[in-house]
Amino acid sequence: MTEKDIVIIGGGPGGYAAAIHAVHLGASVAVVEKDSLGGTCLNRGCIPTKALIQSVEVLLEARKANELGIEIGNITANFSKIMARKTSVVNKLASGVKQLMKADNITVYNGIGHILPPQLVKVNDEEIATRKIIIATGSEPAPFPIPGSDLPGVLTTDEVLELKELPESLVVIGGSYVGVEFATIFNGLGTKVAIVEKLPLLLESIDEEISRRLAQTLLRQGIEVRLRTTVKAIEREGAVLKVVGDTPQGEQEVTGQMVLMATGRQPYTEELGLPQLGIKLDGLAIVVDERLETNVDGVYAVGDVLGKSMLAHTASYEGEIAVENALGRSCQADYRAVPGCIFTHPEIASVGITEREAKDSGIPYKVSKFPFLACARAVTMDETAGMVKMICNAKNGRVLGIHIMGPHASELIAEGVLAMQLGATASDIAHTIHAHPTLSEAVHETAMGQLEGSIHFQRVP
């Protein structure tokens, strides 16, 4: 029987990062993957959607090229080419992960992993003996059981990535980041899009001010946004699907050629054999301690299967922490600074607490903001929509949260994440020289707004 130091079940960003890190630390490792390496993120999530968003960005740029003195004739979006490129990007990165596994001598078993107590993992007919196990099985779309959810034309986020033709109209159920990203993609390509969300805000977890700005931005881009609408049924009506929901104004409906269910994900633990193992669950999610170990000795769990933030970068981080602990080091997962990025146009990115959370926590805090219209680089790019918002502890100046809506927000947030991880203050950022002319100056100016004031912007009293 094969023997390994660590068997990792699931080859997504949690699992494969853990595997490679374990090899770096000298362990022998196997990964069990039932589908494709890279998991949801690479095959059905972050990566394919970003590839599509890039096509939309290029389309938008091309359309305004004239304003920047570049004359382009006919501009056409070719949906099948866009989708084919998306697939080739996914394939390129997937083969990269495969290559990494090979280079590090990590055995990859294709199949579903079952854990057999005490220290055995069974895949198909093979049994692997192991000292430690890391569960990184991820998540799957949560069922949204309403009448009509199984009608043809009602798509999951997996299915929408395989469309052959651009739908004329699309109703997106769910205003989370997944919903607004798909809405941005299809609206950008010319589909008439409506988002239906049960809450009074889009993107419930982000700063409210930015959520309101986003709702207005989407409206101006031509996306219909219906908040406070609880969907209760989908019905076929001739050539279109009718989404029926309850709103404070009574029952309302919105129709589309297709419907996308962006209604959330749930931990995936099927067939692992968790009940026989006695692993503690909270609903469907695996419960772990701060070392990411379950209640069963030597069995760890990381990523979406923990049912928390469900972000690829969190899963990778947790994978590394779990490996450290599995190999006898001792470290705790630290979630002080977890960035979140939403690839709308403009992008949104945040780290730390929102203004609402600051208010509710009772900590004395100060808010500063800086609009991109006052940032020289943003003006040269003709991308001035949005702002940087910083929330600091009013007593000691420590950064508690940074929220950015604007060009390349997903890149700019890295500075805020590092600041928070190091416990930096607004003064630390303000006294750091930022290159001119760059978008990063907007973060710098926002930090100055916490102190004596921004250089390039005055608030009109």
Place this chain on the structure above:
Amino acid sequence: MNPKEYKYTQEHEWICPEPGNKGKVGITDFAQSELGDVVYLDLPSPGTQVEQFKKMGEIESVKAVSDLFAPASGQVLEVNQAVIDEPGLVNHDPYGDGWLVRLELSNPSELDALMGSDKYDEFIAQLGEEDSE
């Protein structure tokens, strides 16, 4: 010219009293010309309670971000969707199509504390003098 029937604040908001203790709110022509092209409005949603002279929203223009204060206390009944879709209306027609929200006033006598149009004209004339000193 600033409409005679409107009431004005020192923060350059106006309120136009309507029957049934209601009032439409906007910013003055002076405010919009100081701000320049308005690009974004953060307005309180219907149902929000606002308090006289307290912040109720923000206006962002190509050169400034400015707080928007409530000229009177009450509940927001309606937000001008046209101005959300096209913030430039605030510049083109600050007293008409560029209105921002409609309030249900909880204490209509608060309007007595605001300036009439003549007084507001004098007020901004003074501001102009201070600037030129």
